[in-house]
Amino acid sequence: MTDTPWRGKLYFRDDIMEIREKIKQIRQEKKMSREDFHQSLMDIFGENAVTPNTIWRIESGLTDAR
DSSP states (O other): OOOOOOEEEEEEETTEHHHHHHHHHHHHHHTOOOOHHHHHHHHHHHHHHHHHHHHHHHHTTSSOOO
């Protein structure tokens, strides 16, 4: 792994995967809709969870995850 700043990236093993790719991969593996994924985030983060529209924008690369 390198010492580069996170900048919207997660480190998995020796690979660097963008958050948007990881979200999409998780949703596909678990066969979850954006609304289902949003509900899972609500269970964890409560009212601070991102909305389904924001999930769509992150997956599409329109918005950087913060």
